[in-house]
Every structure is written in C-alpha cells, then in structure tokens.
Amino acid sequence: MPQLLPFRALRYDPSRVSADEVVAPPYDVVGPEQRAALAARSAYNAIRVEAPEPERDADRYRSAALLFEEWERDGVLIRESVPTLYGYRMTYEGRTGSRRSTTGVMGALALEPPGEGDVLPHERTTPKARSDRLELLTATKVNTSPVWGLSMTQGLSALLTMGGVALLKAEVDGVVHEMWALDRETAGKVSAAVAEAPVVLADGHHRWETALAYASRQGAAGHGSPSMAALALIVELVEEELEVGPIHRLVKSQLATEALAVEMGRYFEVEPLEGEADPWRLEEQAESLGGPVLTGGGRAWLLRALPSTVRSAEEDLDSAHLAVALEGIGATGVTYVNSPSEVAEGLASGAAGSAVLLRAVTVGQISDVARARRRMPPKTTFFRPKPRTGMLFRPLSE
Secondary structure: OOOEEOEOOEEEOOOOOOHHHHOEOOHHHOOHHHHHHHHHHOOOOOHHHHOOOOOOOOOHHHHHHHHHHHHHHOOOEEEOOOOEOEEEEEEEEOOOOOEEEEEEEEEEEEOOOOOOOOEEEOEOOOOOOOHHHHHHHHHHOEEOOOEEEEEOOOOOHHHOOOOOOOOEEEEEOOEEEEEEEOOHHHHHHHHHHHOOOOEEEEEOHHHHHHHHHHHHHHOOOOOOOHHHEEEEEEEEOOHHHOEEEOOEEEEEEOOOHHHHHHHHOOOEEEEEOOOOOOHHHHHHHHHHHOOOEEEEOOEEEEEEEOHHHHHHOOOOOHHHHHHHHHHHHOOEEEEEEOOHHHHHHHHHHOOOOEEEEOOOOOHHHHHHHHHOOOOEOOOOOEEEOOOOEOOOEEEOOO
C-alpha cells in the first residue's frame, strides 16, 4: 500500500520574500533564458538550487548546497519544528475558459521500485540523463521539487479543505498556488486514505528513479530512513481535479507533408480538411472530429486509425497509433510540444516540415490503463498547471 509520510518542511519565510518572486517551474521545463530571468527576479529564487550555476562554488551542485545552508542560516528559509503533511491548491483558467482548481496533498511518498507495490508508473519514459538530479540530491540532501502522483482513493479531495491562512501563496502566469499545513487529525485521515488504493505517477518519473538511485547509493533500507521516500504531490484521480492536455508532435521527415499524408494512408483513413490550417483551430478539430490532425504547408488532414493500426498499437490512443505509423514510415524525427503556438512556431521556423496535433487523453483512459497496471506510450499526457518548485522543500537530514 502507498505510504504518504509527514515531514519537517524547509520553506520560505513570507515576511522575508515575495512568494511570486522566489517560486519557479520544474527544472525540466526551464531553458537557459528563462533560468536567467528567474534568477534575476530574486537572489533567493528557487531556480538557483533547482537548476544551479557555480555561484558559491565552482561545483554547481556544491553551490546549491551552500545556498540552502546560507538561506536557512539567514532566516530566509524556515525549517518546521514538527512533521506534517501540506495541502496544495492550484487555481487557474482551464482549457475551456472556465475557472478550475486542482487540490492535493504534499508529503513524503515511500519509495517502491517500478513494478513492485502500489506506486505505479503512468507512462514509459524517454531516455534522459539522470546523473544531474542524482548529483544535486547527493550534494544538497534536499528534495527540491515533487513528483506528481494520482490517487485512486475516492473522496480524497474532500479531506483537503484549507484551515487557517496559507503558509505561502504565489500568483504566477495566471495560476494561484497556495500551500498550507494540515492539522494532525486531518493529516492522519489523509495518510490513511492514500494507503487505500494505488498511486499512479503522473509526472516526475525521472525524479522518482533518481530517488531510488540515491537510496541505493546510501544503502538505505526500511521506511524509517528519509532516503526511502521522495517529495510528492498527491491528487485524486478524478475529472474535477485534473486538467489533461495533449502533447503534439513536430515531425521532421524527408517527405513533404502531402507525401507524408499519402504514406499515412497505410495506417489511417486520411481526410483532407477545408479551411485555414491554423494550429489553434486544428487542435479543436482533432477533439471535435475524433482523430489527430496532420498539418504542414498550409494544409491539414484528419487521421482516423484503421483497425489494423489499432490492433498493432500498445494502447487504443492517438499517441500509440501515431507511433505505429511513424515507425512504419521510417526516416522521421519527432519533437514533442505542448501547445498550438509551439506547433505554429516549429512549422514557421523550419524546425519541422509537418506536425500532428493529438487529442487529449481522458481521465477515464488514464484510470483504465493504470488499473490494468499497464503504461501509456511516452509523451501521451500533459498535466497542467505544474506545481511550483519552492512552495516547500523536503530536507533528508535534520
């Protein structure tokens, strides 16, 4: 059963810093320019320890460790006196324009190796260097950002009402992030609820694997060791709590888009679409017409998977159907993007000659695959908004 454990958080003192200026996106969505802009906002911005540069030491990981020590010594960071769990709410405008919120609980999720226990991977991951995160964790002994887990326990959200004032509140890019401490009774109920059903890792698979590698390096054994858990945000797996977007594909091929459309006919029913090939409009059409849309050169085609493609795919999902087709066509390179604006930019810049806009996976599909203990193909789901790094940190040492 999943074990969500309380911990003594290390968090910013809101009387010393402006939360808006110190929180940052997760490291893996921050490029060099944004990293520089975030660091310029505040000497205490979390990006300085999440994606460190050699500020305090020639070794950038040692520099991050020294910054943590300095910020705590100077009172910019406060270490809680007692272990607890923390509520976390993100309020934002959804894809349809309505106001939504995602509410979860942050705690220390006990580690379980992939394929064992009830913490289940959601997607197969693409190859990615993990030495960077492992070296950062080894140097700082701090979980800087959470993995994101989805709990199958019904009614978890109802336990997470805010009591009192938020310990930290930040509004960034139109999203309001709030974090508060749960009282002891509520924390106990939440931990018990999380233990009732499996947790699906929605985001942060590489951070989870890094935590496992660190625990192995430390020779840790048993849930009593801080190394045997990782900072996690747990949200109930229900439509009301989740905003799931698609991940589109920029396709670089020797084939022009029209020729690629012809090749796609081996795997899909291919229907030309009339009107302007505007990526924002095409994303809507993919949802309304029931299939991914291929575009490039000012034209667009609706793709509906043939029965043979569905049978060949690992799951009945757009991402899996497209993977079958691209593998069969060959000589293609794929870049993953999260928005129509990135599709438009990629096509306009020549970074890719074609693009495929996919439909968003439903929460029901996520649940079905998870309950069957299978994994979705890589880059199938984009959960938004992302929890901010710096709302709190989890130290692994006293």
